[in-house]
Amino acid sequence: MRRNALALSLVLLLSSVGCAHKPAARPSVATEVVSLVRAHFYDAEAAQRWAERHADLGSAQAAEVRAALAELRASHTDLITADDPRHAAMRAIFDPERSAVTQESIGIDAVEDDGRWFVRRVFAGGSASAMGVLRGDEIVAVDGRPFQPVDSLRGRSDVSLTLRRAPEEPTLLRTLAVRQEPVRTAWLEAQRNGTRVIEKDGKRVGVVPLYSGAGEEYLEAIEEAIRGPLRAADALVLDFRDGYGGCTPKYVRPFLDGVPVIRSRDRLGHVGVHDPQWRKPLVVLINGGTRSGKEVVAFALQGRPGRMIVGEPSAGAVLGGRLFPLGDGSLLYLAVQDIDVAGQRLEGVGVAPDIVVADQLAYAAGRDVQLEEALRVAASMASASGGDGVVPVPSLQGLVAAHR
Numbered sequence: 484m485r486r487n488a489l490a491l492s493l494v495l496l497l498s499s500v501g502c503a504h505k506p507a508a509r510p511s512v513a514t515e516v517v518s519l520v521r522a523h524f525y526d527a528e529a530a531q532r533w534a535e536r537h538a539d540l541g542s543a544q545a546a547e548v549r550a551a552l553a554e555l556r557a558s559h560t561d562l563i564t565a566d567d568p569r570h571a572a573m574r575a576i577f578d579p580e581r582s583a584v585t586q587e588s589i590g591i592d593a594v595e596d597d598g599r600w601f602v603r604r605v606f607a608g609g610s611a612s613a614m615g616v617l618r619g620d621e622i623v624a625v626d627g628r629p630f631q632p633v634d635s636l637r638g639r640s641d642v643s644l645t646l647r648r649a650p651e652e653p654t655l656l657r658t659l660a661v662r663q664e665p666v667r668t669a670w671l672e673a674q675r676n677g678t679r680v681i682e683k684d685g686k687r688v689g690v691v692p693l694y695s696g697a698g699e700e701y702l703e704a705i706e707e708a709i710r711g712p713l714r715a716a717d718a719l720v721l722d723f724r725d726g727y728g729g730c731t732p733k734y735v736r737p738f739l740d741g742v743p744v745i746r747s748r749d750r751l752g753h754v755g756v757h758d759p760q761w762r763k764p765l766v767v768l769i770n771g772g773t774r775s776g777k778e779v780v781a782f783a784l785q786g787r788p789g790r791m792i793v794g795e796p797s798a799g800a801v802l803g804g805r806l807f808p809l810g811d812g813s814l815l816y817l818a819v820q821d822i823d824v825a826g827q828r829l830e831g832v833g834v835a836p837d838i839v840v841a842d843q844l845a846y847a848a849g850r851d852v853q854l855e856e857a858l859r860v861a862a863s864m865a866s867a868s869g870g871d872g873v874v875p876v877p878s879l880q881g882l883v884a885a886h887r
Contacts, residue, residue, distance in 0.1 A: 512809050513540040513548050516562065519807050520555070525821050529555065545813070558830060559775070559804030559818040568632045572727060573814055575666035576697040577806040584666050587636035589644075589659045590673075592694075592725060593622060594844070600630045601844055603725060604694075606669075607676035610659040619847025621647040623654055636661050649846050670695045670726075671704060678708045680716050686862040689716035690854070696776050697729025706737050706759040718764040718861035722854065724794065728775025735783045737761050738790065764864035765790045768857045769836060773797040775804075779824050781834045791864065792836045793857045799833030 510518075517534050524530035537551050548562045563569050571586035578584055590609015593600050600622040605611050624645040625635040636642060639661045646655045677692040691705055691713075705721075713719060738761050745757040767781050769792060778797045784790045803820025822830065840856045 510810065511541055511543075512545075512562075512811050512813060513537075513543040515807075515809050516540070516548055516552070516815055519815055519817060520552075523805065523807075523817055523819050524555065524560075525557075525802065525818050555818075556831075557802060557818045558798065558800030559802045559816055561816050563814040563816055565812050566631065566633045569816075570633070570814060571666050572695075573806055573816060576695070576727065576729060582665060582667055585663050586666050586669075587633075587639065587661050588664050588669060589636065589642065589661055591616065593630070593632060596845065599845075600632075603844060606673040606694075608672055610662060611657075614657045614659055616644070616646065616657060616659070617648065617847070617849035618851060619648075619844050619849065620655075621846065623647050647846075648848055667695075667698065667700075671700055674701060674704055675708075678704075678712065680712065681858060683858045684862040684866070686717040686865045687715065688858050688861045688865070689713040689719040690722060690858075691719065692722040693730075693777070694726035695729055696731075696734055696780075697727055699733075702730075702734055702736070705734075709737055709761050710759055713761075716763070717865035718766070719761055720766045720768055720854070720857045720861050722768045722857075723773045723777045723781060724768055724770045724853070725772035728777045728800075730776030730780050732779065732783070734776070734780045738765055738784055738787075740788065763789070764861055764868055766857045766861045766864070767792050768794050768853060769797045769834060770795040770842060770853065771798055773834070774800040778829055778834050782824055782827075782829060785834065785837070789864065789868065791838065791860055792834060793838045793860055794836050794840055794853050795842065796835050797833040799829060799831045801829035801833075 517537055517540055520530050521534035522530075524533070533551075533555055536554075540548065540551060543551070545562055545564050552560055552562060563573060568586075571584055575581050575584040588609065590606040590611040591602050592604040592606070594603045602611070602616060602618055602620045602622065605616055605618055622630040622644060624630065625642050627643075627645075628635070641658055641660050644657045644659060646657060648655060673694055674692060678690065680687050680689050682688075689708070689712075691708060693701060693705070695701060737759055742760050744760075747755040747757075765784070767784055767790070769777070769781055773781065773794075774797070778799070778801050781792055781797060785792050801822050801824070802818040803822055804816055805819040807815040807817060809815055822828070838856070838860060840853045843850075843852050
């Protein structure tokens with residue numbers, strides 16, 4: 484998916500000598516949104532009909548604008564306000580100065596469920612990990628107030644989290660350092676720190692968590708791990724759950740068949756090997772938060788020899804998006820391109836896993852049942868593979884059938 488440059492809106496203020504003119508009133512956010520949808524939404528006819536229906540959206544608040552945008556029934560289309568954690572993330576993906584975008588962080592990804600906030604991911608190397616925060620912990624309060632993903636951390640050097648690990652247990656208190664981090668760097672560090680090898684059923688299974696694929700650096704980190712610490716692993720789990728997409732088709736590169744190993748030998752007999760390919764069994768772990776370019780990669784790998792998709796159906800969010808800054812500092816994320824992959828439209832469809840595993844997040848006490856099953860499947864594939872790492876088709880079919 485192409486990364487489009489950030490669109491900039493310019494306001495021209497006119498003045499003349501000897502005559503006082505008031506600056507033209509800035510249009511409301513809702514009016515800006517209607518105009519941008521009409522001009523840029525990928526389906527011109529649908530955009531025109533929508534804009535006509537919402538010509539009087541004028542003074543609508545953010546929630547009303549979001550509800551109106553939802554009528555377009557398109558991914559990559561939303562109003563993102565400054566108190567939304569996606570605000571910094573989207574700027575870190577699209578802004579021309581994306582590397583300079585920072586955000587306060589305690590090293591977690593949290594999700595709201597029926598009015599309660601739960602820790603969905605604890606990033607390796609972050610403050611939360613160091614203080615023993617676990618996946619599935621309920622965030623009851625931050626400094627005695629209801630948790631807000633952005634506002635609870637803004638301008639703070641540390642915060643006190645009140646956590647609940649089980650519904651009937653007393654709450655826990657953890658004091659966490661708040662770090663002002665470049666968003667893209669934080670994603671890369673979380674990926675590198677979270678890449679590891681786990682012993683499972685007598686096999687060594689590598690795990691690579693990819694929170695964002697919006698840049699070559701994340702692909703290069705995968706290839707570095709394949710050449711380095713993962714080389715001795717028997718199988719690999721590529722964790723594509725949640726986070727952000729952005730992966731280009733190049734992300735399939737390390738997992739393609741038929742790429743030769745390059746060996747060199749100099750006059751002194753020193754041998755060099757260049758092989759950034761993963762040639763052993765691979766499990767791609769997906770869920771409803773697997774979006775956009777990650778879905779393209781999962782789709783491209785599904786059905787290939789020695790590759791298995793595990794988890795829950797992906798989001799079906801495969802359009803080309805563009806970011807438009809608005810007058811009040813919020814952002815309009817808008818679908819500007821329709822996309823098909825190898826002739827198939829994934830928007831609204833997504834990728835169905837070969838093996839379905841439902842998540843169990845609330846009060847998980849650190850347990851991750853989807854990852855556990857992905858590790859088990861990867862180890863089984865490694866046991867069934869031959870010396871070349873290829874899993875026979877009957878063995879793959881047997882693994883799938885055993886889960887149905």
